[in-house]
Amino acid sequence: MNTLDDHKTLLTSNASENKRLLLESMQATDDLIMVHSSIDEGQSVTVCYLAGMTDTQRLDKLLMLYKQDKQLLPAFQLEANVYTVEDAADALASGMSVLLFDDAGSGLVIDTIDVQLRNVEEPASEAIVKGPRSGFTESLQNNLALVRYHFPSSRLKAEFCKVGHLTKTNVTVLSVGGLTNPEILREVHRRIEEIPAAAILESNYIEEWITDNRGTMFPLIESTERPDRVIGALLDGRIAILVQGTPFALILPFVFLQAFQVSEDYAWNYYIGSVMRLIRLLSGMIGMLLPAFYVATVTFHHELVPTTLLQSIASAKEPVPFPAVVESFMMMIAFEIMREAGIRMPKQVGQAVSIVGALILGQAAVEAGIVSPIMVIVAALTGICTFTLPPTAINYVIRILQFGMTLFASLLGYVGIMVGIIMLLTYLASLRSFGIPYLGPLAPFHLDELTDVIVRRSHPNNNLRPNLFRAIERRRFRSKS
Amino acid sequence: MSCVNVKKMLAAALLTSLCFVLGGCKGSMELNEIHIVHSVALDEGKNGGVRVTAEIAKLSTGGQQPKGMQENTFYLTSEASSLFEAARLMRAKSDRTLLWGHTTAIIFSADLARGGIEKQIEDIRRLRQFRNSTLLYVMEGKAYESLKVSMPNVSISSQALRGLSEGGESTALTQQTSLIEVYEEIVNHYKDISIPSIEIVNDQVDRKLHLLQTKGLFAFKQNRLVGFMRSQETKGYLRASGEMDGSTESLACGAQKALTFENIKNRAKLKPNVDPQLHTDIKIEIYADLNLTSLQCDNITISPAVIARWEQELNANIAKDVERYMAFSQKHKVDLIGIGEMIHRKKPAVWRKLKGKWAENYAEASYSIHVYTRVDHTNFTM
Amino acid sequence: MERRIIINNFQMMSLIVISTIGTSSLYAPATLAHYAERNSWYLVLIGGIVGFFNLYVFLKLNQLYPGHNIITMSKQLLGPWLGGAVAFLLLFYLMDVTTWVLCEFSQFFIIALNPLIPQVWYLIAGVLMCAYAVYHGLEVFARVSEIVLIVTVVTFMAIYVLLINQYHPEYLLPVLEDGLLKPLKGTLLSISWFGDLMFVSMIMKHVRLTKSTASYAFGAVGITLLLMLMSVLSCTMVFGGQATTTFTYPSISLIQNIRIFRNIERFDAALVVVWVMSSFIKITAYFWSMLRGLTDWLNLKRPRMFIVPLAVCFVVCSRFKVWGLVELSSFYDSQAWYFVLFQLLLPSMLLGIALIKEKMKKSG
Known part of the structure; x- marks a missing residue:
């Protein structure tokens, strides 16, 4: 038996031997079909493919064509020839058909994959009002095509690699030549190559391996379902990673303030876009701090509320037996449970949950004297606020931080909240995403870049790319003057 | 390495928060554990002590709609040698801790104020809870009675007291005076202080109905109450100090008929002058804009000449008010406008000589009043 | 070999501004008014001018010994024994100041917010966040300081602007009625506040030096001076000279005076x-x-091993350093020379020796 250095077995020129080896290598799986046929005079091949995954009609057609013209290659994979049993098995496993030539000791791989996948749809997690609506699907080829379609440029560069020694997942790294910083690109490749994982089933599998800080709950890499967001990022000098089998692409480097941006901002007039961004920032802050602020105010700083308001809060709070902290934790947890239930439950019962949630937790709980109406308002507003943010992981992080902040607030009032905020800021300032400070243009402070992060600049005024991502080409266009 | 650190940090955080939680959230106070004090009355107690009465809101439970400031109130009283002590002793009668931070108004009884209010004001300022904008009033008689007057519209009298203080903007019979202002003046000595008076009156129609009324100011020498300024003096004072916004002026025309004017703008210019013999002469110039609001007189056609005559009469009227005030202030030797400080700012050298005997000097100062009114508008009808 | 720590000019500026302005501007008006009543702005000006000189000393030292902080500098300049002793004194001072500031930090809350919460809690909370930042190092908290600078300056500005209808500019008159010299009694105190930028001598070697580094540094003192002036002026203009003296934290009373929408x-x-x-x-x-x-x-x-023990030590020291704010502020008041000694005199002395050495080297 001929073996290579890396324990691969070469294909032999004996047909039955090849079949035996292949079958063995494929764990004698039952859906492996091997048909012996002759193409030419004297030459015969074994056609191997996996049942159910292969478009047999297409295979037939291709074989017919192959008989007529041996040079017919476009229908086949680019690196069509395989020489080892393992490579053939891998090709089979990923849905190809393999033609094993009886006396050549090599095989030909034909792309006949036929799997039913989703069509291009509007992304469910990132809905928009204005702007392109197509979203990524599970097919890597299709995703790459989508990016290419929206960004038809010769400078767009795609680099393939396979990650995961079991799943051999196809991963594509996208960058723009002459724009993306090559050092960061090199670093990305280095980190991807070093992934020792067995299986890559989703883009998060990669994210957790290549992130700068594995102990953090903040996302240091962005993930998105939208091709236009990927393209926008590429044009800022960032790098995108597409992973086979998931509609979520990774974009890196990622800074904190980008969690408040959506691609739609650029589809609207820039005033509208700016206001929407500010609203999102504000609601992010409210989402994190409102319950804490409420708890601190009603337990420590009664003097600071306008008298009339305090009077109202006090009489509403009168029948409630729990301390404000406990009350707020109850409501916050109840809201999280409802939200989680809303995602998991079948669509048909959706109505039921929302009615039960709104009525039982809102109205009835107040009337029963379990929570005060003010607390319901606080919890509801807090909950709604986090929904304004694009669905990066920051969303979830903010919800978790809510609890921490509330705890701090219940211990030391406003001082506690401030200590919490300071520690959070310190932590955020210590994070880096591929060497880029996580607090973005805020710290280190760059006013000119902040104007396209906190608000948005008009397109004609947006000539300079953010220096943050160390793009090589800083100017977006050549101004006329 | 990072993983270990995270674990360590988590453990540390957990430990600290556990310590805090087990320590019991000390210093915190749930809303169910406090009573909100809305207004405070201070009376003279026995043996030079002070008697504190607090108006506290009752909180009604149940019902979805909180009532806000329409709740009912109850009163607690206690007496001790100092204000702080009395407030603490009040806790013995109350089922909850009292929250003083929302006190809207403090009412001193005039008797207490005659003995000096500096001590009380100091005590109140020393406590961090009281707001700077807490309103001050002085009342002849028992101050706590004013809290028990039920106003027709509001059930918490602090609301009434706040509302009444704002009335000064249109009547010029009272002036909103806040805690911080009084404190500043007591410490700075830039001028003598005045605190609005509050009194209980019977309703003119329904005799049984008691109402609160703010009319007039009490004048203080340093921190002792020395005199009461009636409507006219109050008006004159507010005009001369340039703090008047709106008021009414009227001119008689024939029997039982009058012209009424609405004051819309008032500006005062004071020019104190000290001659080498240290005699002070004060020149008071008042510029006022008025609008005609009521014309009861017969056969009058409004013409520039008529208006010029009215202006003359108004000038005399206003000058009389100011004169009344000046006479009052010189009699009681209170410099409510701060003329002394004006001299100080302008001529520090002269002031050094005057400083010690300013009160006497002021009482003997000569003054001249010049009023310039304008009537420019007659509202909707000519 | 650790990675070289570098911060930029703006970060240095914000560090200087915040550590000088943030804490002192809350109670400075009261203490200064104690000396000069309505002329306390004059003391601030004098202090600011000395502050500029103070900064110049550190910049010059850094120029003469680039890549050194004041500890290594004094060791190199005065030899291992004498220099070591001076370094120890400076170290002791740095440690002492840390505890002073920590103490101030907690006292503020006891007075302004809630006297029932034990001081130790505030101390622990304070030292916890600082130790955490120290653990992450200069670069990180320098970055945070940029955000803090913006927040602080904006807040102060907002306070002063919202009070605009309550200012009585005439409260400032008469200007300097007692002459130029009499209010100078409080100068030392004012200088000691501006001297808080002393830690610059430790961070200077980490600043990425550009042409504008010096102007950023002087700009920082300028901003500090302006903000301090504004705080003193607005206190005087709202409350008047004497009343300002009587407040523990005039800025709190100032902010309590703000009313919007009635x-x-x-x-x-x-x-x-x-x-x-x-x-x-x-x-x-x-x-x-x-x-x-x-x-x-x-x-x-x-060095990271020492963070926790030092933090514990700071809490203990701060807790038992003084009994209350009265003692604290009277110490600041009467012993201002102690701070000025380490902030200004000792560094100036080092600079003097360094300059003489330089000259001798040139001539010799």
Whole structure:
């Protein structure tokens, strides 16, 4: 038996031997079909493919064509020839058909994959009002095509690699030549190559391996379902990673303030876009701090509320037996449970949950004297606020931080909240995403870049790319003057 | 390495928060554990002590709609040698801790104020809870009675007291005076202080109905109450100090008929002058804009000449008010406008000589009043 | 070999501004008014001018010994024994100041917010966040300081602007009625506040030097001076000279005076924000300088090991240093020379010796 250095077995020129080896290598799986046929005079091949995954009609057609013209290659994979049993098995496993030539000791791989996948749809997690609506699907080829379609440029560069020694997942790294910083690109490749994982089933599998800080709950890499967001990022000098089998692409480097941006901002007039961004920032802050602020105010700083308001809060709070902290934790947890239930439950019962949630937790709980109406308002507003943010992981992080902040607030009032905020800021300032400070243009402070992060600049005024991502080409266009 | 650190940090955080939680959230106070004090009355107690009465809101439970400031109130009283002590002793009668931070108004009884209010004001300022904008009033008689007057519209009298203080903007019979202002003046000595008076009156129609009324100011020498300024003096004072916004002026025309004017703008210019013999002469110039609001007189056609005559009469009227005030202030030797400080700012050298005997000097100062009114508008009808 | 720590000019500027302005501007008006009543702005000006000189001393020292902080500098300049002793004194001072500031930090809350919460809690909370920042190092808290600078300056500005209808400019008159010299009694105090930028001598070697570094540094003192002036002026203009003296924290009373829409008042929370943020930067800056100095003095290999013991030590020291704010402020008041000694005199002396040495080298 001929073996290579890396324990691969070469294909032999004996047909039955090849079949035996292949079958063995494929764990004698039952859906492996091997048909012996002759193409030419004297030459015969074994056609191997996996049942159910292969478009047999297409295979037939291709074989017919192959008989007529041996040079017919476009229908086949680019690196069509395989020489080892393992490579053939891998090709089979990923849905190809393999033609094993009886006396050549090599095989030909034909792309006949036929799997039913989703069509291009509007992304469910990132809905928009204005702007392109197509979203990524599970097919890597299709995703790459989508990016290419929206960004038809010769400078767009795609680099393939396979990650995961079991799943051999196809991963594509996208960058723009002459724009993306090559050092960061090199670093990305280095980190991807070093992934020792067995299986890559989703883009998060990669994210957790290549992130700068594995102990953090903040996302240091962005993930998105939208091709236009990927393209926008590429044009800022960032790098995108597409992973086979998931509609979520990774974009890196990622800074904190980008969690408040959506691609739609650029589809609207820039005033509208700016206001929407500010609203999102504000609601992010409210989402994190409102319950804490409420708890601190009603337990420590009664003097600071306008008298009339305090009077109202006090009489509403009168029948409630729990301390404000406990009350707020109850409501916050109840809201999280409802939200989680809303995602998991079948669509048909959706109505039921929302009615039960709104009525039982809102109205009835107040009337029963379990929570005060003010607390319901606080919890509801807090909950709604986090929904304004694009669905990066920051969303979830903010919800978790809510609890921490509330705890701090219940211990030391406003001082506690401030200590919490300071520690959070310190932590955020210590994070880096591929060497880029996580607090973005805020710290280190760059006013000119902040104007396209906190608000948005008009397109004609947006000539300079953010220096943050160390793009090589800083100017977006050549101004006329 | 990072993983270990995270674990360590988590453990540390957990430990600290556990310590805090087990320590019991000390210093915190749930809303169910406090009573909100809305207004405070201070009376003279026995043996030079002070008697504190607090108006506290009752909180009604149940019902979805909180009532806000329409709740009912109850009163607690206690007496001790100092204000702080009395407030603490009040806790013995109350089922909850009292929250003083929302006190809207403090009412001193005039008797207490005659003995000096500096001590009380100091005590109140020393406590961090009281707001700077807490309103001050002085009342002849028992101050706590004013809290028990039920106003027709509001059930918490602090609301009434706040509302009444704002009335000064249109009547010029009272002036909103806040805690911080009084404190500043007591410490700075830039001028003598005045605190609005509050009194209980019977309703003119329904005799049984008691109402609160703010009319007039009490004048203080340093921190002792020395005199009461009636409507006219109050008006004159507010005009001369340039703090008047709106008021009414009227001119008689024939029997039982009058012209009424609405004051819309008032500006005062004071020019104190000290001659080498240290005699002070004060020149008071008042510029006022008025609008005609009521014309009861017969056969009058409004013409520039008529208006010029009215202006003359108004000038005399206003000058009389100011004169009344000046006479009052010189009699009681209170410099409510701060003329002394004006001299100080302008001529520090002269002031050094005057400083010690300013009160006497002021009482003997000569003054001249010049009023310039304008009537420019007659509202909707000519 | 650790990675070289570098911060930029703006970060240096914000560190200087915050650690000088944030804490002192809350009570400075009261103490200064104590000396000069309505002319306390004059003291601030004098202090600011000395502050510029103070900064110049440190910049010059850094120019003469680039890549050194004041600890290593004095060791090199005065030899291992004498220099070591001076370094120890400076270290002791840094440590002492850290505890002073920590103490101030907690006292503020006891007076302004809630006297029932034990002081130790505030101390622990304070030292916790600072130790955490020190653990992450200069670069990180320098970055945070940029955000803090923006928040602080904006808050102060907002306070002063919202009070605009309550200012009585005539309260400032007469200007300097007692002449130019009499109010100068309080100068030392004013100088000692501006001298808080002393930790610059420890961070200067980490600043990425550009042409504008010096102007950024002087700009920082300028901003500090302006903000301090504004705080003193607005206190005087709202309350008057004497009344300002009687407040423990005039700025709190100032902010309590703000009323918008007639009924909404008590924005004390803004002050809590400013106070926590600026104290954080100040304590951290001193803490870090102290740790850095200790590392250089004893040639420590793993300075991070010392953070926790030092933090505990700081809490204990701060707790038992003084009994209350009265003692604290009277110490600041009467012993201002102690601070000025280390902030200004000792560094100036070092500079003098360095310059003489330089000259001797040139001539010899």
